[in-house]
Amino acid sequence: MTDTGRSPDTNRSWRLDRRPDSDPADGNLRLHREGLPEIADGEILVRNVYLSIDPTHRIWMSDIDQYMDPVELGDVMRGGTIGVVEQTRSSRLSVGDIVTGQGGWQDYCALSARMVRKIELASGLPLTAYMGPLGNIGATAYFGLLEIGKPRPGETVVVSAAAGAVGSLVGQIAKLMGCHVVGIAGSDEKCAWLTDDLGFDASVNYKSGSIYDTLEAACPNGIDVYFDNVGGEILDTALTLINLNARIATCGLISTYNDLEQGGQGPKMYRNVLMKRATIRGFIVSDFLRRYPEAFAAIRHWLRIGALQYRVDVREGLEHAPDVLKLLFSGRHDGKLIVKISEEP
């Protein structure tokens, strides 16, 4: 076993050591080692199996006013996990149960049994699916598109970061709703995946040529719904092309996250909010927590009939988690990024 490897009587945890200036580069998080956490009444000890790596981790590292408290310096880095109950002091859960919750960037965690959700495995679906279409990712795509975007058949739906975990689901669900679907992604290979494999009507490589010209060509009837994962210039371009009564679901602004402390530029075409009587609404998926079963019932059905595809990109080893976060921002990954911390039960 290497120096960085996991052992059954040690808890390794990535703690926030300093706040990033721009990139969430090395040195902001530090790997600590200690004994396993003790659990109190009502709590469970969970061995983390998978850690979800998400753009919002970058936000949590910054001490700005945000939708949750920032992670405090010295605290374990926050993160969504799937794990196995190894000890329990709650009647709600048994040893061996598989649960999902905010286990953090660590090998083990003590969690209130009320703060996790037990996963009932459906036949034929791997555990990682519960970190993708049957987890927050899927719920984000489902509620963001359907509740905020409110697409109607025949309308044009544009999604940015379309080859990403959320974006690829958004586009496929929009196709199921009968929309003309255009995805924006950062390579020809990703773009080809969207149209050839996922059934998008068109895709736009934002790194190739004028994003305005290519997006306009891909949306001959304008844009009715824009599902925004990135903000910045692409948002501005989308705003330029929106139709009357367009809806913009603001799910993420990843292009601006490394600029948080300085503030951003803001969309130059903001005036179209008025001119087009558009609605822009920001959301986080936990706003819809009580309605997750509804989303997962639909998504499970769509997975079963083969209408939804997804990719996961699993990287081994908690010790590599900060590198995986950097990878997320580079775009050089292939599906929902997950760190595998320990073996599946």
Next chain:
Amino acid sequence: MTDTGRSPDTNRSWRLDRRPDSDPADGNLRLHREGLPEIADGEILVRNVYLSIDPTHRIWMSDIDQYMDPVELGDVMRGGTIGVVEQTRSSRLSVGDIVTGQGGWQDYCALSARMVRKIELASGLPLTAYMGPLGNIGATAYFGLLEIGKPRPGETVVVSAAAGAVGSLVGQIAKLMGCHVVGIAGSDEKCAWLTDDLGFDASVNYKSGSIYDTLEAACPNGIDVYFDNVGGEILDTALTLINLNARIATCGLISTYNDLEQGGQGPKMYRNVLMKRATIRGFIVSDFLRRYPEAFAAIRHWLRIGALQYRVDVREGLEHAPDVLKLLFSGRHDGKLIVKISEEP
């Protein structure tokens, strides 16, 4: 009668001669003279009495993509009017009826009888009230605040251009709804009117000191609803102070209208749309046209019980209309700006 005066057999009309570069200054509109318009079947000839001068006139003069078609070069400048029916070829309306519609910047207009609304005068209210609280202005405040802002008792509502025609009504209706109401205006005198006469809880002179500091002090519990008439820096400041699930009703962006062709800057704190899960929605009042009677019933009641005050600033003479439009943008007026074109019947 002077050269510029009105005569009963001549129609004077302001026509768009060239598009403004920035300010809607002299020379963009040109006064034409011709005979009275002929009316066709289903039409009425209206003598315009009052012309409403609104920020949106500036938008219509620009050849940008907007919520209505821009006014074409050579066409009569578009504008809302109240007038008297002098001839009729429609069974819907009689000579002497008072109607409101888009009569334009001219003495007389031929209009389809279907395109105007007959005003049934209520006792005690002057005709100009139908260009203020009982016209588009009132409906804008009513639907923008209640349908888009959705204020709840105890919440903080901030309105910009608060001493303006729409803003002053917004603030008073928000007070009726039990909100903490803060108005932003451009002089100490206007600010005093808001708090002393209209009952706003606080007011902020944006020309005096740091708008951020004064607005923050006036909103100790943050901002739940921002009714935006101006855009620009004030919008940016409001975005900085919004609470979770804030609503921003985008009614106007007057601070940016002279910058339309260049595009604007965009709110730097746009990221708070996501961080605060805010909703921004642009609207124009005609979206709610079918529900006007509901708004006017409420507003008539509030006027009757003395809960709503309003001011009109009537300037005499169609020939001065372009100067009145400039005055609107200077802020040196006192209430809803109206041009009186001819005598009330």
